[in-house]
Every structure is written in C-alpha cells, then in structure tokens.
Amino acid sequence: xxxxxxxxxHRVLSALPFAWTQxxxxxxxxxAVLFISPLLGALGTVVVANRLAxxxxxxxxxxxxxIALGVIFGLSDPMWSMxxxxxxxxxxxxxxxxxxxxxxxxxxGLVMSFTVSLGIVLLSRGGDFARYxxxxxxxxxxxxxxxxxxxxxxxxxxxAVFFFFFNRLMxxxxxxxxxxxxxxxxxxxxxxxxxxxxxxxTLGLPWIGILVIxxxxxxxxxxxxxxxxxxxQFFAWSVGISLTAGVIGLVVSxxxxxxxxxxxxLVAMGIYVFTFAMRRPASS
Amino acid sequence: MQMPSDHAASHHGxxxxxxxxxxxxxxxxxxxxxxxxxxxxxxxxxxxxxxTAVIGENGAGKTTLVRCLLGEIPHSGEVHFLDAARRRADSxxxxxxxxxxxxxxxxxxxxxxxxxSSLAGRPACLGVSSAVRAQAREGLLRTGAEHLLxxxxxxxxxxxxxxxxxxxxxxxxxxxxxxxxxxxxxxxxGREQFYDLLSRLRREYDLAVLLVSHDLATLxxxxxxxxxxxxxxxxxxxxxxxxxxxxxxxxxxxELLP
Numbered sequence: 001x002x003x004x005x006x007x008x009x010h011r012v013l014s015a016l017p018f019a020w021t022q023x024x025x026x027x028x029x030x031x032a033v034l035f036i037s038p039l040l041g042a043l044g045t046v047v048v049a050n051r052l053a054x055x056x057x058x059x060x061x062x063x064x065x066x067i068a069l070g071v072i073f074g075l076s077d078p079m080w081s082m083x084x085x086x087x088x089x090x091x092x093x094x095x096x097x098x099x100x101x102x103x104x105x106x107x108x109g110l111v112m113s114f115t116v117s118l119g120i121v122l123l124s125r126g127g128d129f130a131r132y133x134x135x136x137x138x139x140x141x142x143x144x145x146x147x148x149x150x151x152x153x154x155x156x157x158x159x160a161v162f163f164f165f166f167n168r169l170m171x172x173x174x175x176x177x178x179x180x181x182x183x184x185x186x187x188x189x190x191x192x193x194x195x196x197x198x199x200x201x202t203l204g205l206p207w208i209g210i211l212v213i214x215x216x217x218x219x220x221x222x223x224x225x226x227x228x229x230x231x232x233q234f235f236a237w238s239v240g241i242s243l244t245a246g247v248i249g250l251v252v253s254x255x256x257x258x259x260x261x262x263x264x265x266l267v268a269m270g271i272y273v274f275t276f277a278m279r280r281p282a283s284s
Numbered sequence: 285m286q287m288p289s290d291h292a293a294s295h296h297g298x299x300x301x302x303x304x305x306x307x308x309x310x311x312x313x314x315x316x317x318x319x320x321x322x323x324x325x326x327x328x329x330x331x332x333x334x335x336t337a338v339i340g341e342n343g344a345g346k347t348t349l350v351r352c353l354l355g356e357i358p359h360s361g362e363v364h365f366l367d368a369a370r371r372r373a374d375s376x377x378x379x380x381x382x383x384x385x386x387x388x389x390x391x392x393x394x395x396x397x398x399x400x401s402s403l404a405g406r407p408a409c410l411g412v413s414s415a416v417r418a419q420a421r422e423g424l425l426r427t428g429a430e431h432l433l434x435x436x437x438x439x440x441x442x443x444x445x446x447x448x449x450x451x452x453x454x455x456x457x458x459x460x461x462x463x464x465x466x467x468x469x470x471x472x473x474g475r476e477q478f479y480d481l482l483s484r485l486r487r488e489y490d491l492a493v494l495l496v497s498h499d500l501a502t503l504x505x506x507x508x509x510x511x512x513x514x515x516x517x518x519x520x521x522x523x524x525x526x527x528x529x530x531x532x533x534x535x536x537x538x539e540l541l542p
Binding site: 042045049162163164166167168170171173174175177178180181182224225228229230231232233234235 | 354356378380382388390391392393394396397398400401402404405407408409410411412434436437449452462464
C-alpha cells in the first residue's frame with residue numbers, strides 16, 4: 001500500500017540528473033530524512049530550552065537493554081520491546097527526579113549506566129555482540145516503505161503532543177515556579193513530552209545510530225539559539241537547520257560512502273560553528 | 285491554563301478602593317519540607333487593597349508560605365479564597381511574580397513570547413496572534429513597560445524585567461497578587477519606583493498583595509501590614525509597630541533604625 005503511494009516520489013526523483021537519486025534506497029532514505037530531521041529539530045527546541053539533553057541521551061543508550069529484551073523474548077522486530085522499555089524508563093526517570101533527593105543528572109546517570117551495562121551483558125553473551133553494531137552507528141539506507149509510512153504517522157502524533165504542550169513547556173523553561181503558578185498540570189506536560197521524545201529517539205535509532213542520534217536533537221536547536229531573538233524564530237531556525245543538515249548529510253554520505261547518521265551530525269556541527277561565529281550578543 | 289478576564293478594574297462589579305469584603309484566609313496552615321516542619325499554625329487574612337509584607341530570616345518559611353498559597357506543596361490547615369459576595373472561590377486567579385534570578389538570560393525568548401506561552405492556546409513557536417499581542421500590550425501598559433514588548437528577556441535590566449513580570453501577573457487581573465523577593469538584584473531607585481508602582485496598582489485594582497522581602501526600610505513606607513515569620517507568625521501589624529518589636533529588631537539588627 002505504502003509502496004503504491006510512493007510511486008510518484010520515485011518517478012520524480014529518478015528523473016533528476018543526480019547519481020544518488022537513481023537508487024531506490026537513497027530515495028527512501030531521503031524521504032525518511034525529510035520526516036525525521038524536522039521532527040528532531042522541532043523537539044530539540046524544547047530539549048535545549050528545558051535542559052533535557054542528558055535525558056534524551058540516556059533514553060537512546062537504554063536501547064541496548066530494549067534490544068536485549070527483544071532477543072530474549074524472541075520478538076521478530078526489537079522495536080516491540082525497545083519502545084515499551086523506553087517509555088517505562090521515562091516514567092522511572094521522571095519519578096526519581098520528582099521524588100527529589102538525587103540531583104537530576106545523577107539520577108539519569110545512574111539509570112543510564114545500569115541499562116547500558118545490562119544491555120551489553122545480555123547481548124554479548126556467547127560473543128555475539130558484533131551482530132548489533134548496526135544499532136551503534138545506524139543504517140539510513142535500510143529504510144523500507146513500511147518504515148516511511150510508520151514515520152509519517154509518528155510525525156503527526158508527536159507534533160500534536162508537541163504543539164499541545166509547547167506553551168507550558170516553554171514557560172517552564174523560563175521559570176518553573178511561574179509555569180506552576182499559571183497551569184495546574186505542568187507535570188503532565190513534562191511527562192507527555194518526555195514520552196514523545198523517548199518514542200522518537202527510539203524509533204530513529206536503527207537509522208541514525210545510538211551514538212549520534214542525540215547530537216541531531218541538540219545541534220540544530222543549539223545553532224538556532226545563536227540566531228533567534230524570539231520563540232518563533234528559534235523554532236523555525238531549528239527545523240530549517242535540521243532539515244538542511246539532514247539532506248546535505250545524506251547526499252555527502254552517499255558520495256563519501258560513510259555512515260549517514262554521523263555524516264549528518266558533522267554537517268550540523270559545521271552549521272553550529274558558523275552560527276556561533278555569527279552570534280549576536282544576548283544583552284544590549 | 286486560566287483564561288483572561290480583563291474586567292476586574294471594577295473589581296467584581298464593586299467600585300474600586302477597598303471593597304473590604306473579599307479576602308484570602310489562612311487558618312492554622314502548616315507545611316513540612318523533607319519531613320521537617322517549616323511552617324506551623326499560621327493564621328493570616330489578606331484583604332483586598334492591602335499590601336501585606338512577610339519578613340523573616342532565611343529559612344523562616346517565607347517561600348514555603350508562598351508555595352502553599354500557590355498550591356505547589358501540600359499543607360495542613362485551610363486556605364480559603366472569598367470573593368466579594370463572601371462566596372468561596374475555589375479556583376482563584378493568583379498572579380505570581382517570581383524571583384528574577386531564576387531566569388535564563390541567553391534564551392531566545394521575547395517578552396511577547398512569555399505572555400503568549402502564559403495566555404494563548406496557539407503554541408508560541410508558530411507565532412503570536414494579534415489578540416494575544418494586544419492583551420500582552422495591555423498588561424504591560426499597566427506597569428509602564430509596553431515599550432519592552434518585543435525585546436528579548438535577556439536584554440532587560442533587573443528593574444525592567446520586574447515590571448514585565450508584574451504586568452504578566454496582572455494579566456488577567458488576579459484575586460491575589462504574590463511577589464517573592466521581587467527586588468533582589470535591583471538597585472535602590474529601581475526599588476522605589478517598583479514599590480511606588482505596586483502601591484498605585486494595589487489601589488487602582490483593589491488588589492490583595494502578599495510580598496516576601498528583606499527590604500525593611502522600603503517596606504516600612506509602602507506596606508500596610510508587616511508579618512514577621514519565624515516558622516510561625518511571631519508578630520504582625522502596622523509597619524511602625526512591628527519594627528519596634530524587640531524580636532524583629534534582634535533578628536534584623538535594627539539598632540540603626542529610629
């Protein structure tokens with residue numbers, strides 16, 4: 001079904017005079033990039049503003065255990081264990097943070113060390129760990145039409161959650177006390193966003209890679225912060241930079257025969273350095 | 285998210301200047317933080333048109349009292365909000381001015397964005413509607429800060445930021461205005477101007493104001509009532525009276541004041 005819908009896409013792109021558009025895997029990869037990079041750029045604004053970078057890093061790394069659970073339960077697609085595990089972990093981290101006592105980064109660090117080690121121990125039993133290295137660096141060129149369809153559904157759902165809670169999350173990033181005084185359920189906003197973030201990061205892992213996906217969440221928003229003077233500009237720059245880095249990185253990785261995720265990150269890093277140099281001073 | 289209602293200039297339909305009927309009542313309020321009692325047996329009436337200042341040493345429970353009023357932490361005892369008809373108002377609008385030191389100076393956030401994320405349904409990242417822009421301008425007009433509407437928060441001085449935060453707390457006009465150390469890090473003339481403004485707004489909108497501050501000398505002139513807190517209320521009354529109290533003088537080393 002999704003293969004039929006994609007036919008015009010393939011036809012138009014293969015008519016372009018580029019070597020890379022002649023391959024079906026590249027056309028599918030481009031479509032995946034066009035969905036996932038704006039999504040990461042959008043979520044990144046709240047990740048950067050609300051200091052959730054370490055949290056998203058931990059969710060990505062926890063995939064080791066998520067994959068291991070899938071292997072243990074004999075699931076055909078490890079996603080079926082990775083996503084629920086990421087969501088459970090989101091609940092645990094949110095709960096530990098709210099209980100207080102432990103500082104947020106210590107709590108997240110503990111959870112991350114545990115899930116990474118547990119996952120590596122489980123996956124390396126019998127010396128088989130090399131089978132899973134694809135998850136470390138990702139494989140953007142393995143995208144299937146079915147993946148693209150899922151990605152489209154996911155993008156709509158996540159953006160709905162994102163836009164619904166955006167104002168509360170933004171106010172909380174400015175002043176948590178002020179946000180709590182204006183809205184009764186700012187805790188619900190944080191949990192909803194963290195859950196959406198966990199799902200996006202986990203689903204993006206097989207293509208982008210555990211080691212680099214967090215960079216795609218942080219870099220475009222960090223670069224956008226250097227250019228923007230208000231929230232609308234911040235959002236627009238972040239989405240635009242993410243999209244630009246995604247497309248350029250994909251094409252460069254084709255000609256350089258390099259891993260796509262890491263190549264996109266390097267392009268995004270280049271854009272970040274450029275915006276840092278152009279940065280306007282915060283105070284006049 | 286509370287919806288704005290900007291008709292409160294005529295305060296519940298009653299002419300401004302001390303309707304004297306509505307108030308916030310705290311009865312035997314207590315709170316624990318980390319299992320330790322931080323606040324005990326607090327009885328307090330906050331009347332509209334009146335500026336009540338809470339003073340006390342660090343750790344005396346001032347901020348805890350504010351957090352109880354905002355419903356942020358659980359407390360024992362009762363907090364009632366009564367409107368002008370003496371009916372219980374279950375979800376009062378509380379305007380809150382936080383300490384400005386808690387703001388991230390580098391964030392790409394304009395004054396308008398802060399209003400938009402507090403007021404509007406539309407996510408601020410997709411731009412701000414002209415209705416919200418007008419509402420924000422109106423809020424800022426109340427505190428003489430309308431020229432700051434499009435400025436980044438990070439570019440504001442301490443005094444300007446406090447005017448903006450006060451304008452936000454007054455949009456919509458609240459039943460109770462709560463300010464927590466609003467003047468930390470603001471210079472002397474800035475403080476005088478801010479308290480002048482606050483006094484004027486309190487009369488104009490007949491606001492009940494609760495202010496937490498260390499700034500005794502200024503409070504002595506602007507507050508209607510001082511409450512000296514040390515886990516419980518040690519003494520309260522008109523500023524001149526409270527500042528004569530030996531316990532207050534000892535706590536603040538007030539030998540210098542007349």
